[in-house]
Amino acid sequence: MLKIRNVNKDDIQEVVDIENLCFIETEAATKEAFIKRIQYTPDSFFVAEEDGEIVGIVNGPVIEKEFITDDLFRESKENPKSGGHQSVLGLAVNPQYQKRGIAAALLTHLEKVAKAKKRKTVTLTCKEKYVPFYEKLGYVNRGLSESEHGGVTWFNMTKKL
Secondary structure, X not given: OEEEEEOOXXXXXXXXXXXXXXXXXXXXXXXHHHHHHHHHOHHHEEEEEEOOEEEEEEEXXXXXXXXXXXXXXXXXXXXXXXXXXXXXXXXXXXXXXXXXXXHHHHHHHHHHHHHHOXXXXXXXXXXXXXXXXXXXXXXXXXXXXXXXXXXXXXXXXXXXX
């Protein structure tokens, strides 16, 4: 059975391993970045477990602007208690567990927590091939992102809460 919970510092290696399975090196968050995210934003960093094993992650800080900017991948600060926009810097599911609804479950959990804290939207960037996945979950394609993270073309996706 799938269990979604807040990340803790003991999860660091499993989190890094999943990230590296799902993203190429130029896109993947570093161990140092994850240590900062766990330290500063554990309230918006969740892991999905199956039989005690972490199989997926979703994380991102609450930001003032509606769209993600590249500085967010390098810097971390604590989330405000309420308001703002919940960003998703990373959504990753171990390839052995994909196509089981885990990514959607992680996003739904993050959205529920964000809504309870009166966030305006959930905002993320994704590659073109993932736009239909997010649209099925109620996200709106807001066009090309200014992000140059990893040297990739990204699309802004937002969902009003």
